[in-house]
Amino acid sequence: MAPPFSWLRPEPHGLYITPADAWIDPARPVDLALVTHGHADHARGGHGRTVATPETLAIMGLRYGVVEAGSLPVAYGETVTLRGDVRATYVPAGHVLGSAQILLEHAGExxxxxxxxxxRADPTCPPFEVTACDVFVTEAxxxxxxxxxxPIADEMAKLLGARENEEGRCVLVGAYALGKAQRVIAELRAAGFTETIWLHGAMExxxxxxxxxxxxxxxxxxxxxxxxxxxxxxIVVCPPSALNDRWSRRLPEPITAMASGWMRVRQRARQRGVELPLIISDHADWDELTTTIAQxxxxxxxxxxxxxxALLRWCELTQRKARALALVGYEDEDD
Ligand SMILES: [Zn+2]
Ligand SMILES: [Zn+2]
Incomplete structure (x- = not known):
């Protein structure tokens, strides 16, 4: 009998499902890719076929201009059977529109x-679902x-407060074009802000x-x-790269804000010349990571x-079997 989980192999550029000859979020083009979500470090173009939620396929279509023939949309909760009797089910991950965890079942594992x-709750996508499994592959x-x-309500209050206190200036919020921008806008709406929100062309x-x-x-x-x-x-929303470039000179004395989990680190805010750091992340923080592993x-x-x-150490201290995977090519496009 094969050793447990030998059918799923961590390779430097992705997780390889041996019996299905398929990859999860591969960092280079492959024949068959199972993609968790549309951020560029997970969803690269050029695969033979892509299996993803319809939303993720639409995002990839927008970004790469093509959705490959034979690509397969899988709705949340739906299961597809791949070669070698591998079953893949897509489960909400609560990260961005269309984002999914992928449950793989094979050989009773x-x-x-x-x-x-x-x-955290996000008005732009369904919440993460805790799913029982033998092996849990988590981001960190x-x-x-x-x-x-x-709490995001605190960050929204900071943003709206800055706008009210600085008569005549605008607030320019740097936010990634996929996910963060739409979440910030939806949260502003939830906070009762009904006026026009202005967009940089790259956001539209x-x-x-x-x-x-x-x-x-x-x-x-x-x-x-x-x-x-x-x-x-x-309130104007732009990609982070536009915060301090010539483009922003068309705005009336912008208060530069940036929505990112990294804004917790003062140094990062300073480096970007951010006046108003907003700590808003689409990733799990430390408590969410550890709570999720426990659940x-x-x-x-x-x-x-x-x-x-650090997470490896936490697993050791709580008597949980864990290992770190050395996958390459994941950058924080979406922090
Ligand atoms: Zn992402
Ligand atoms: Zn990522």
Missing amino acids: RVVITGDYKR TFGLPLFKHP RMCRLYEDHGVDLGDLKAVAGVPKNALANA VNPAETWITHGREE
Whole structure:
């Protein structure tokens, strides 16, 4: 008999499912890819076939211009059977629109691969579901005890407060174009902000895609061509790269804000010249990571994609079998 879980092999550029000849979130083009979500470090273009949620396939279509023939949409809760009698079920991960954990079942063994995930409520995607398994493959982007994301309502209050206190200026919020931007907008709406939210051109298509998938973002308009004085006290959302570039000179004295889990680290905020750091992350923080491992309570935990060491140590201290995977190519596009 084969040793346990030998059918799932961690390779440097992804997890390889041997009997199905398929990869999870591979960092290079392969014949058959199972993709957890649309961020570029997980969803690369150029695969022969991609298995993903319909939302993730739509995001990949928007970003890469093509969805390969034979790509297979799998709705949440749906199971597909791959070659070699491997079953794959897509389960909500609560990270961004379309994001999924992938439950693999083979030879009587169950493995859950989280992709990126968080446990906080997010109005733009369904919540993470705890799924029983033998092996739990978890991300660890914010795998240090110092990372504790504050309640998002506090960060929204900071943002709205800054806007009210600085008469005539606008607030420019740097946020990743996939996920973070739409979550910030939806949370502003939830906080009762009903005015127009202004977008950098690079944000528009992804926001429309979210709306096409039923996420209400309220009144959005493009900044392009709008006179400076019309943007006094406005909230403008742009990609982080546009925060301090020439583009922002068209805005009235912007207060630069940035929505990221890394804003917990003062140095990072300073490096980016951010006046108003907003600690908003689409990843699990330390408490969410450890709580989730305890709830799933797997026989083994495999840790990847970030700060593995501290979480590995925590597993040892709590008598949990764990190992760190050395996968490459995951960058925090989506922090
Ligand atoms: Zn991600
Ligand atoms: Zn990631």
